[in-house]
Amino acid sequence: MMKKISNVRLLPFLAVLLGSPSHADWTKVSANDNSNCALYVNLVNIKMDDGSLYFWQLYDCLEPDQSGNLSFKTLSEINCSFPKRYRDHYSFHYSTLMAGGEPNLTYNQTTEWINSALGSPIENLLDLICK
Secondary structure (H helix, E strand, C coil): CCCCCCHHHHHHHHHHHCCCCCHHHEEEEECCCCCCEEEEEECCCCEEECCEEEEEEEEEECCCCCCCCCEEEEEEEEECCCCCEEEEEEEEEECCHHHCCCCCEEEECCCCCEECCCCCHHHHHHHHHHC
């Protein structure tokens, strides 16, 4: 039986993690793929709680999406057990590269757990975080 994490429980993490990481804090995990976006992760601010790891990931795109956004960063949670899986809690979308400036869209909703696909950039990211 899966436990739901309330937004109240995530508040301490947000207080620590919400500080916008500088460009130096982002580590590139994959180059631009079919989506024309590069994937980055912030390895400095990874936090553990109740067996899960929480971290920021950033997608930086060559072309804007339908809403005019070039980048977005997401607070994600990983369960490092086999099979590795993840879910997102917060997402901030930016009209600038590398999540610069103020977000123009914000999502505050926890997604369902997603298993990583073999050989995908997300699988590489999960392997890196779970080390």
